[in-house]
Amino acid sequence: MNDWRIYRGAGLPHDGIRRLPPPPPWRDFAAAGPDTGPGADPSAARRLGVQRRLVENHHPRPEEVEAVNAALYLRRPLLVTGAPGTGKSTLAHAVAHELGLGRVLRWPIVSRSTLRDGLYHYDAIARLQDVQLERAGADVGARRSIGSYIRLGPLGTALLPAARPRVLLIDELDKSDLDLPNDLLNVLEEGEFALHELERIADREPEVEVGTDDGGRTVIADGRVRCTAFPLIVLTSNGERDFPAALLRRCIQLDLEPPGEEQLTAMVRAHLGDDAVTDGEELIQRFLHREPGEVVAADQLLNALFLTQHAPSTERVTRERLADMLMQPLDRPR
Template sequence: MNDWRIYRGAGLPHDGIRRLPPPPPWRDFAATAPDAGAATDPSAARRLGVLRRLVENHHPRPEEVEAVNAALYLRRPLLVTGNPGTGKSTLAHAVAHELGLGRVLRWPIVSRSTLRDGLYHYDAIARLQDVQLERAGGDGGERRSIGSYVRLGPLGTALLPAEQPRVLLVDELDKSDLDLPNDLLNALEEGEFHLPELERIADREPEVEVLTDDGGRAVIQGGRVRCTTFPLIVLTSNGERDFPAALLRRCIQLDLKPPGEEQLTAMVRAHLGDDAVTDGDALIQRFLDREPGEVIAADQLLNALFLTQHAPRTERVTRDRLAEMLMQPLDRPR
């Protein structure tokens, strides 16, 4: 391909979109790993590499392995901090893949997130509307169970009784408001929560079937959920705020360092194959030689390697300009 550009800025319509190559593996939302089963998280293939080489060939640092094992042994959450792109979220998927713990439950935190969002959602409005429709229809049909209007959140699903622990990723906890870290304390300490809407009718309906966060169904007894096996909860933070001591006391803390040469090479192989390691040696070295304290995420390097593969090798200026655009330090003032 002599011209790698799809959009040319000429203003004349054309069918260049037909030449758009397949997406980068980490942005391919239709692909799954060759060994993926029905219970596999679809995003695991994107995060770990379609060929799974990242978890099979990547050797994490001893402190990372020790922290994960401490969390498993002590049944405590794992609080992982580090710069963006250091693999904090990927760690949860890597553990779930190696230990065969199924798809990862994910709770992405935003400024409006509350503990209730993580535990369950009760759609009282939908229930009221259905009751009104039934009364207006006057057909005397069987009324839907209250469980049809209850859906457990990712944390609520992780706390369901199970023989093996589920893996829950609570992503970017530092994005939450000031109350959420403290609100989490009781659920993390006791491993249980209650649903008042179901407790009020427990004498009439002691068992209620509800939806779970991953699309399944679970039976809630007496309006309470209590885990039998504490889940592996991975809390991630970019270090943008401090957490209360009460939360830190309940967590195993891990500060994830940026990937070194061995981890970086494994990551590139997992997503782009062996040729990318050889062809992109200069960019990989540029990433490793960045200034101390300069924040460049590993996925920025992957983006640069992927895109420069499509630019003709004869256009060295274009390739360098693309790499410069995609690998700008995240902490550089704009």
């Protein structure tokens, strides 16, 4: 079948969906990846490439390596800025993969995010409902501890005592409201926080088991979490806002440039294999030699390479039209 189209726009029902090929590796949410077992990160294959080895697929620049090591040595957060698609989030996964630090904890920031969201969530409504049901004589099973209603967030989980640091990705901090960067200061400086609901009952329940962002359980003593190995915290920003000086002085700052030819080729090879590098040479060069100041993300190139692989080579006009559609500059006025 030479027709690559699944949807034909003819209005006639058919079973062409059976011909849909496997998804791009970076959009394959069912794949477990080659790293399995306790602590494996299921999203690492999508981020780093299914055929990955760090040296082959990431090719970090010397300044990136130095900034990561500075953050590790100084136990400071790493603030990574750069245009969309420059690999800011991937850097966190690359470090965790190389150093064997387990699944990357991820806190995606939105305009409504608060410090409490990152630390822990207490479901007071569910607890109140259970208490009311018990008083009404309903059979709700064994009486549940307060810890059953508390789950640590990604930042709270990263700060749990551990022999080795966890990697925490606080993604797109510039999307937050004005208060969050300042609210983070004390936690980032002290490496600890209190769960006020547990502090109030610490005299009668000094140890309480709560849930974690990993889906596991952990014991909190005296209502406080104190880290023993400060996590590698990667804060990313698209450069859409300025941050307070108090946050900047607590961070190691790294500005990521768009990937060069070596990084781009390695990225394509890691995700799509050697054939994609050869067959997509024209698109790779088009990406590298775009207009100065034009913003095009690397994942746009990957999307174009993947999709044009499925369009017949004889349909050059179709392939070019697909490439144009998928590689539109992000800063182009709409």
